[in-house]
Amino acid sequence: MSDVAKPKNPEDDWKIWLVVNPATWLMPYLFMVLGIAIAVHVVVFSVGLGW
Amino acid sequence: MADQSLSGLTEQQAKEFHEQFKVTYTAFVGLAALAHLFVIAANPWW
Numbered sequence: 220m221s222d223v224a225k226p227k228n229p230e231d232d233w234k235i236w237l238v239v240n241p242a243t244w245l246m247p248y249l250f251m252v253l254g255i256a257i258a259v260h261v262v263v264f265s266v267g268l269g270w
Numbered sequence: 271m272a273d274q275s276l277s278g279l280t281e282q283q284a285k286e287f288h289e290q291f292k293v294t295y296t297a298f299v300g301l302a303a304l305a306h307l308f309v310i311a312a313n314p315w316w
Contacts, residue, residue, distance in 0.1 A: 233288035240277035241287055268315050 226234065263269060279287070309315070 233285045236277060236279050236284035236287050236291075237275035237281070238277055240279060241291075263315075268313070270313065 275281075275284070277284075
């Protein structure tokens, strides 16, 4: 296993798109980010730190 | 079929998409940082 080429980041970051197809996964990811943002806001407001 | 990537994108497409992804992601982080600075200015949470 050790002779596998180790990635060098951030230069090799772009290679993620050789594994994950953004045409399929970009929108689901963005909706997950939106979900997390909404969840964080709900928690922040529920602990009374909202305005 | 052997030399195709797992995602089906070519190296050139992946690099091209990544350039746009970096721009959009940087803007997202910038805006989030700005929003956090406003909250800190208005109502620090510590």
